[in-house]
Amino acid sequence: MSWILAQAKVYIDDAFHDGYVKMNGSMIEEVGKGLPHVGPDDEVWNVRGAFVLPGLVNTHNHTPMTLLRGLGEGEPLKRWLEDVMWPREAMLSEEDVYWGTLLAQAEMIESGTTTFLDMYDRLHVIFEAVRLSGMRAVLARGMIGSEDPSVEAAKLKEAEDVSRRYHGALSGRITMMISPHGAYTCSSAFLKEIIELSRALSLPVTTHLAETRQELLTVKKREAMETIPYLEALGLFERPLLVAHAVHLSERDRETLARYDVRISHNPVSNLKLGSGIAPIPDLIRRGLTISLGTDGAASNNNYDLFEEMRMAALLHKGKEEDATLIHPNEALRMATAAGARALFLEHVIGKLAKGYRADLIIVRSDGLPYVPAHDDVANLVYNGRGSDVLGTIVDGRLLYWKGEHLTLDTERIRYEARLRAKRLA
């Protein structure tokens, strides 16, 4: 028995075509133009001209921070981070982490994200939340260095334990990455141990890189070397690697990233909001790098709507470089789908509507006024699409959300718990 979404505008080969998607269990069985062949046991949903496309992929997030969004607005970055965020993150209980990540996941599900990367701690809690939500997730225990070697050792041990336990869990819905927080927050010795762990476990690495000018100065002062040559010397780039931000890069840095095929998580909204800067994305694309999209945590965004990130990526660089031909809408949509999959080393699993891929897809209404006229469907979706246009979200062939209703999460309870916990944190 197959489940067929019919009479859809289906995203095939960078364009929308009238057609259908057939799912069987957790897999995509067939994608085609026109009308499907329907077997006697097949279930057919007529989606009446709605867009059907791969679920969006958010490649950089810290979901429990959702409880902190709106705190310290307008403060300078250093004070926001040191006086507002860090003291409150230190207060987050396991229950806070649980309800914070559930709020984030509910928000992602209803705005069309099917896969997210979470860099945080207490991953056993986040794992339980992902089990419940039905999303696909890449979990990475973010490790910040410590003066105390036993603290670092405990973090490494924890990262190893959760990685062994969860990699491939929930029928493959969970994969793991190893995550040093950043070059400026980990010592060389700690970074080496982390790289070694990733090698021992055969897992990719994800880290923050070149988000702010300040962090690059910190490393330079400490190591008497620029950050990227320093990380190259440590062997980081020999690991499969996803870096978040990549805002401040020299010519040579860019060459290095391209040479090692480092995957990029472009977080345009967060980079703007925190005053970090604007990443040189068109140049990185010219060099052949894989550019995916991330929201970062809600405290610096302040939401998880990847349509907004897509639109920002499509608009920002045209204006910055004064060239309207940069980042075509097709390119922006690819960033949020196929490139997102590649950034998470899941390019053979998700990010594309084709036989043999996991059935992770979203159904988006195309009948709102901003979609009229339909001269260019991809442009309409990228420039006018909003998370609120999402009608349905499917992961592994399972419907998680349909027309305003969550099928896996109790959003009333989540709202209640989040409000309650946020009060204490304020």
Added chain:
Amino acid sequence: MSWILAQAKVYIDDAFHDGYVKMNGSMIEEVGKGLPHVGPDDEVWNVRGAFVLPGLVNTHNHTPMTLLRGLGEGEPLKRWLEDVMWPREAMLSEEDVYWGTLLAQAEMIESGTTTFLDMYDRLHVIFEAVRLSGMRAVLARGMIGSEDPSVEAAKLKEAEDVSRRYHGALSGRITMMISPHGAYTCSSAFLKEIIELSRALSLPVTTHLAETRQELLTVKKREAMETIPYLEALGLFERPLLVAHAVHLSERDRETLARYDVRISHNPVSNLKLGSGIAPIPDLIRRGLTISLGTDGAASNNNYDLFEEMRMAALLHKGKEEDATLIHPNEALRMATAAGARALFLEHVIGKLAKGYRADLIIVRSDGLPYVPAHDDVANLVYNGRGSDVLGTIVDGRLLYWKGEHLTLDTERIRYEARLRAKRLA
């Protein structure tokens, strides 16, 4: 008999307070915190914690271009304009203008805009559409120069006629401005005549200014002067003036604009999309200039959601100047409301919730997941608000839209007509 919106989060003095708004006819009668006094004949709507704020003001638009959105995506600016837009604009019939502006107005109404400025031609058609929609509008007959003096004379005559006929019409819902298209598209002689017309009619002027580097070069070549000193010498700045874009400004230009209290329509999305650049808004604010927001026509945006413009204004300059303290959410919300009113010379009429102002206001749901937790209502609205969160739109005390239903416009017919006409234009 008054109409009371109660149990709202009401925007008073730059913050949201639990309170109410009382309307009587087309006017705001009372705004207060806590619970209202309810008379026996009053109608009370309990909006259950929704935001109530002044209707958003879009200070730069060309609404009939809605039929062209999505055409020529990714083309360089010159080709997009000359080969895609202009030939098709020349094809627009009066009926096209009518249905195009109605589509734009329906979209604005449902995304929370109550007042818009329209710079276009065939204003008698747009006037009829505004009469029908119930929106507040500032209409300006955009005049491009011609080699043929009789064409210019006819445009001036038309601008004069429509200005005399419509200024103050529909119980004041319509006001008029005089509009030379731009310094680069009008000769000195034509500009002088236009300025003279605005003086004779005692109407403000609106024009495009410093949108692209190219237009500044055109003027310099033609007049052997920089654009802004040239316009100053022509006496333009002695008129009450609203300029759209203001992207490329020298130090001296900025001083000039500030000295004359020129009102600015900041169009960040359009400026990015067309590759025009990023306006120096934080500096213009420091100089005391009034910064309002505009979407520009849909072909360069591609929508009329002012929440997006607000968010872009709040984010973009932080990133460009690498300073997270720039453009506080309060400032962005002011741009879309009170500053919008001032930019249109309507600051005593709209843009504020206070006794004696027109009852132009919107009701916005505050219960979506991105609004949880409510650490900072203004930040939640500016960074997370979407046009689709608008529950209700009121102009002159009249409900135009409520929970998905338009009360003045037949959106099915509009959709049908827009699609039909767009096909011919493609």
